[in-house]
Amino acid sequence: MTTELAIAGRDLSAGSVLSRRQVMIGAAGLTFAVALGRLDDASAATPAAEMTGRRLSPWVSIAGDGTISIMSPATEMGQGSTTSLPLIIAEELDADWSNVRIVPAPPIEAIYGNPGFAGQMYTAASNAVTSYFRPLRLFGAQVRRVLMENAAAKLGVPLAELSTEPSMVVHVKSGRRLGYGEIAAFAELPAKAPEIKPDELKKPGAFRLISRDVMRAELPGKVDGSAKYAIDIEVPGMIYGAVLRSPVEGGGPDRIEESKIRSIDGVIRIVRLPYGVGVLTGTAWAALAARRALDGAVTWMRTGTGWGFNSETGMEAFAAAASNLKVPATEWDRQGNAPEEMTKAATVLEATYRCDYAYHAQMEPLNAIASVSPQGDAVELWCGTQSQSLAVEATAKVLGIPRDRVKLNYYLMGGGFGRRGHRDEEFIVDAVLLAKEAGKPVKVLWTREDDVRNGRFRPITAHHVRAGLDATGKLVAWHHRVAGDRVTPYMDTVRFQQGGGKDYILMRGVELKSYDIPHQATDQLYRDTGVRTSPLRGIGFTANKFVTEAFLDEIAAKRGIDPVALRLELLKNTPRGRKVVERVAALAEWGRKREGRGLGFAFIDYSGTLTAGIAEVSLERGSGQIRVHNFWCALDCGIPVQPDNVVAQTESSIVYGLGMALTERISIKDGAVEQSNFYDYHVPRMNEVPLMHIEVVATDNHPTGVGQMATPLVAPAIAGAIAQLTGVHLRHTPFTPERVKKALA
């Protein structure tokens, strides 16, 4: 079992380690205090207890003892941004990392908003590092410059004679040194932030923190039980709540047999909600007992569009529409003239693929605490969210109050994967509505069954793909039609409109940016089944790249050429792509035959990150059971800000992709989810995961995302390996044993 880092001379244990006291995540929680009504004022928003010392910018404060507090604008779900983003500031500030404290930023979008999400505070799309990298370097460099200018004045020397060492301004000529804490105490701040030219930023070779590994700030609290998630919070006077939601979006309660619930010890009140039934109780156990009793105690009004939908027949209708070129579609992306070139092609190959619904299964079931003022004009929240902005906005909207009347306390998330960033943040609204009814703080707990049945899923998709080859076998035309359950219009109507009515969550990854195929057309056929859908780790890439890569394998087989050789041919204009393909092929010894085991390959370009993967697979033909023994992955994400974390995120992405490739499947009957817990929704366990071998191909390019980029590699790589073993190409994820047996028959 090896995890290899292709970064010379980087000792993983050499990074500095933040102490628990310095980080304050855990005991104090990832929390902050903001005076109600003053959210627009950055200085008021600064939590005095946490942001200690002299405030030198909205991002950085330095105390006399040298403690440097740095704001972290992203929320933490295990991806490591809570460490990576402050680290970028610390690098250009030339801070001594052992004296850095990380402080969660308050929800002030004008200062802390994510440039990758039009300024919203939103942690998703694996874009925190890539979007904040340039501005945070600049902000760090500005504070360093202010410290140096003040030191120059104090020492009476020209600025040009000064340099810095970690947390220290140094005048080499005279040997005099001033610590950052010392300077902060007397520093005068310029009226305008100093201008920093791009070539005044550090060269990658001079980095002391970036591309070295430091201990992730919140990790120590995750091995002794002290890390705080929203579900761990208790608020004085708090009671509990649970909600039974309509099985279908848009439905609402009709009759409620209240006597079945009232008889439970500890039940305070039953609350009719527009979309379900809530119950308020004095204890957590009473809430769970009442929630169980609600099953079967409510009949539903069949309002909403999902009633009657069945995913098996729905999928077949999608497939029929995708493969019938007469059924109208909307253009997603186009290059050259694919329809015409297709008619001129010497050979046209085509195939239809299918991908099922998948569920996030974050380990912490959704929950939130809310406390609403007696007048209903102010609210305080305790929750875990992927978007501080949306948590505040959804709450303000449901209460009809201004956003600055929402006080947000946010915590570590027990997984996100896209589940906690919908515009309506319905799991927070549950707590808000029940707290308003209760007149007390309410902690709403979802059970695992609630989390599955009220899940918002990776959509079902059916794909029809055609390839035109010229007389030499070269791929000249490509046409991919996707019929899929809409996502963006459901999860965020505002972003859907801003994005010109394109469903990018469903469709991203369908285009072939890196491959040399002159004529390409990709089309979308939107279908609204009424099913709750969501971005889910890998978004459209998982389905769309499965289809692309699996179909390329079919083309390679038809042409009788090696799948890796075909990719290298198609990547002739993408040197970084060729490099990861060559590296992974070398790591896996691609050309070496294994007894009873097949190898399959995939390449993905995902938001600037280039990944290639190889799966080593065996198949039990009698049962149809697939086993993945080894998985190799090479990736180029530009500068790896935290290299070991890049490896960790890639391992994580592969395991996630494995579940969607082999076992994870949600089905819908009469609009309702058929699964309910981990016995009928099977996520990978330790005895099912392959040994993973990751190589980070470090380059000096702008850093790009790593949180989900390997997920889409897994299904096509497994399909390729099965094709090598059997000659059969699997076309429907997940590759359950029944489906594999059927395909082999």
Next chain:
Amino acid sequence: MPIGFTVNGKAASTDAPPATPLLWVIREGLKLTGTKFGCGTGLCGACIVHIDGKRAFSCQTQVSEIAGRSVTTIEGLSPDASHALQKAWLAERVPQCGYCQSGQIMNAADLLKQNPRPTRDEIVAHMSTNICRCGTYQRIVRAVERAAREA
């Protein structure tokens, strides 16, 4: 009639109904929130604690069953996060979201108590009761191996 037991070496009691899962008494009653709720059905292992020194799903244990018995939670595994597993978990940078890790560590501690030098296959067999949705399995194996080596 309150039910009395010991948690992390200290006397504790609860007046929760006898059928209440131990998990909720630990978390909401005793405020020991390191033990996590994941599935409520004994399928994920996030709730694993030790009862009289052996692993148990606290979500599947009724509080009436532990009268007079001794419970250890992640908070009681060591006084200062100094257990070999806790140190190994940090050395191998295991946690991602971290939510399942208390259960993973308590489960691994049970394994090492029975079998101080487990093989890789024994580690995998023992630990496959637990789900980590972040997929930190490879690092968990390495951390258990390290703890066995360095303990």
